[in-house]
Amino acid sequence: MKVPNSVKLVEVGPRDGLQNEKSAVPTAVKIELVHRLQDAGLREIEVTSFVSPKWVPQMADNAQVMAGIHRKPGVRYSVLTPNLQGFEAGRASRPDEIVVFGAASEAFSQKNINCSIAQSIERFRPVVAAARAAGIYVRGAMSCALGCPYEGEIDPARVGMLAGLMKDIGVQHVGVADTIGTGTPLKVMRAIESTQLHYGIDEISGHFHDTYGQALVNVHAALQMGVWQFDTSVAGLGGCPYAKGATGNVATEDVVFLLHGMGIETGVDLDLLVDAGVFISNALGRMPNSRVSAALLGRAANT
Numbered sequence: 563m564k565v566p567n568s569v570k571l572v573e574v575g576p577r578d579g580l581q582n583e584k585s586a587v588p589t590a591v592k593i594e595l596v597h598r599l600q601d602a603g604l605r606e607i608e609v610t611s612f613v614s615p616k617w618v619p620q621m622a623d624n625a626q627v628m629a630g631i632h633r634k635p636g637v638r639y640s641v642l643t644p645n646l647q648g649f650e651a652g653r654a655s656r657p658d659e660i661v662v663f664g665a666a667s668e669a670f671s672q673k674n675i676n677c678s679i680a681q682s683i684e685r686f687r688p689v690v691a692a693a694r695a696a697g698i699y700v701r702g703a704m705s706c707a708l709g710c711p712y713e714g715e716i717d718p719a720r721v722g723m724l725a726g727l728m729k730d731i732g733v734q735h736v737g738v739a740d741t742i743g744t745g746t747p748l749k750v751m752r753a754i755e756s757t758q759l760h761y762g763i764d765e766i767s768g769h770f771h772d773t774y775g776q777a778l779v780n781v782h783a784a785l786q787m788g789v790w791q792f793d794t795s796v797a798g799l800g801g802c803p804y805a806k807g808a809t810g811n812v813a814t815e816d817v818v819f820l821l822h823g824m825g826i827e828t829g830v831d832l833d834l835l836v837d838a839g840v841f842i843s844n845a846l847g848r849m850p851n852s853r854v855s856a857a858l859l860g861r862a863a864n865t
């Protein structure tokens with residue numbers, strides 16, 4: 563079996579995780595979460611999004627969070643920017659990377675960013691150009707690559723089509739995103755194959771929500787294809803306000819346990835990561851949504 567020696571994890575808990583919370587999370591808690599994640603060894607953190615506060619009120623303190631974090635050398639910080647307005651606001655907070663987010667489904671594109679796929683590409687075009695001119699790396703998220711809450715099944719060819727559009731406007735890396743967690747390994751492989759028509763395997767990542775409990779096997783399927791970059795979320799936080807019923811991303815703790823068990827390096831200290839998950843879960847008034855976290859906490863309680 564061909565698997566990479568090391569894997570890069572992009573921790574999306576502060577953004578994908580907290581954007582979906584019903585009650586407001588204090589800015590200081592978000593900042594502390596980022597600090598704990600970087601202290602646990604995460605080297606890529608998706609911190610927040612510069613979207614409309616009317617659409618996603620939880621991310622309204624984006625600039626304050628970015629201003630409040632103590633940046634650690636070697637750590638890269640990314641933010642979501644759906645349009646030029648978001649890019650200009652986000653740029654002031656000096657991100658290392660921005661994320662434009664499109665969808666392989668027309669209906670989801672409309673619900674999430676209020677425009678068609680074609681219109682979204684035209685909105686992203688000047689964002690990508692401005693970011694690259696400023697030396698900021700550009701990643702593209704491809705939502706609903708494995709299924710859509712409104713359209714159901716998504717033909718892998720549509721994922722390839724979106725990847726091609728992203729490539730044409732200069733997006734440097736794309737994430738195959740299972741927004742609602744209905745993907746299974748063969749679908750993952752087909753979506754990645756379609757993406758590979760436009761991007762090399764080193765420029766493709768996996769972003770799997772765990773709604774149906776398939777995210778870990780989907781990570782494993784992608785690993786076998788040579789994918790070595792994954793978005794994960796501490797304590798399994800997450801969801802999208804415009805994908806009702808979808809639960810969090812695959813828990814970072816679970817992915818780290820899987821990878822370390824396969825002899826694959828992540829640079830992450832699992833104990834400190836579990837602590838970070840407990841910290842944010844306590845702040846949200848619930849238990850971490852991670853089997854590995856529960857197992858390690860249970861073992862610690864019994865010794």
Ligand code: HMG
Nearest residue numbers: 612613614617644647648674675676703705706739741802
């Ligand atoms: P719109 O209403 O079409 O925008 O929203 P507009 O250009 O017509 O402007 C309307 C108002 O929004 C104006 O304010 C603008 O100033 C304001 P008003 O004059 O009415 O007071 N506005 C903004 N404010 C702040 N920041 C901005 C911005 N742009 C316009 N950037 C828009 C279009 C894209 C803004 C809106 O639909 C939006 O904010 N959508 C974001 C939805 C979102 O954040 N979803 C979750 C993230 S994606 C995700 O989770 C999926 C992912 O994890 C992968 C996966 O799992 O699939 C990445």
Ligand code: MG
Nearest residue numbers: 578741801802
């Ligand atoms: Mg997501």
